[in-house]
Amino acid sequence: MSQVLHTPPPTQVPADDDLAALAARHGLSVSGARPSLPEYVRQLWARRHFITAFATAKLTAQYSQAKLGQVWQVMTPLLNAAVYYFIFGVLLGTKQHVPDYIPFLVTGVFIWTFTQSSIMAGTRAISGNLGLVRALHFPRAALPISFALQQLQQLLFSMGALIVILLCFGVPVAASWLLAIPALILQSxxxxxVSMIMARMGAKTPDIAQLMPFVLRTWMYVSGVMWSIGKLTKKDHLPHIVFVLLENNPAAVYIDLMRFALIDSFHSKQLPPHVWAVAAGWALLAGIGGFIYFWKAEETYGRG
Structure with missing residues (x-):
């Protein structure tokens, strides 16, 4: 009597579509998937206390190993201003053509340092915190926002020294100082x-952090930190398009707005046309555009 062996039927492997439907039916989602833009904003708002605490902790720890501690927050831009004063003000004679040159220069250095430090910190926001990014689940935009907030806190800490310098050089307290508040909001x-844009680029290509100091140094030289763009525009040897680009350079716009707010000898005629509209336009373009650009790569941060 022969015995018939029956082989079991092959196991059915569910298709990818079936697995996706099964996961969705049980409330499962892809790990690290990018949420919708409104949901992403909601998650960020829910972590606002973490963002503030992280920024404050980074600011406190920044100079913890230095003997002078937080004093370096003020000393660093002041020392830079002293070097620029000697080179541009004394050797090149720029101070002879700019009223209240020291307040003019120090204000430019402090406001430029705010932008420069924010962008440099944002460039390393993801690539320099991979351990945190890979260990915890949170909206990654919290990191570049925290670093930008840290630099704003540092600027506000330094503003006390700036006010003292202005008063020591005869700049009177005026109602126009209140204009510094909206100017700082727009610049922030x-x-x-821009920090979020650079954070995404730096996450994909960490070497860009080595290139940024050269880019930022070039940007500083064309932003009127040490010299007056208004004086240059009175000359005829440059094409008109160069004047337009220099006047509407966002760094120069925010620096000039702060000079207009704080220095009585810096008049409105030295500002580019429609300066507040230009400042608001740059803030909205960079703020909204940078946020969306960063959000679109949310699921890629910390991988690879």
Missing amino acids: TFNTG
């Missing part, structure tokens, strides 16, 4: 947006 929005 711009800085945060």
Whole structure:
């Protein structure tokens, strides 16, 4: 009597579509998937206390190993201003053509340092915190926003020294000083947006952090930190398009707005046309555009 062996039927492997439907039916989602833009904003708002605490902790720890500690927050831009004064003000004679040159220069250095530091910190926001990114689940935009907030806190800490310098050089307290508040809000929005753009680029290509100091140094030289763009525009040897680009350079716009707010000898005629509209336009373009650009790569951060 022969015995018939029956082989079991092959196991059915579910298709990918079936697995996706099964996961969705049980409320499962892809790990690290990018949420919708409104949901992403909601998650960021829910972690606002973490963002503030992280920024404050980074600011406190920044100079913890230095003997002078937080004093370096003020000393660093002041020392830079002293070097620029000697080179541009004394050797090149720029101070002879700019009223209140020291307040003019120090204000430019402090405001430029705010933008420069925000962008540099944002460039390393993801690539320099991979351990945190890979260990915890949170909206990654919290990191560049925290670093931009840290730089704003540092600027506000340094503003006390700036006010003292202005008073020592005869700049009177005026109602126009209140204009510094909206100017700083617009600049902070711009800085945060650019920081998020650079954070995404730095996450994909960490070597870009080595290139940024050269880019930022070039940007500083064309932003009127040490010299007056208004004086240059009175000359005829440059094409008109160069004047337009220099006047509407976002760094120069925010620096000039702060000079207009704080220095009585810096008049409105030295500002580019429609300066507040230009400042708001740059802030909205960088802030909203930078946020969306960063959000679109949310699921890629910390991988690879």
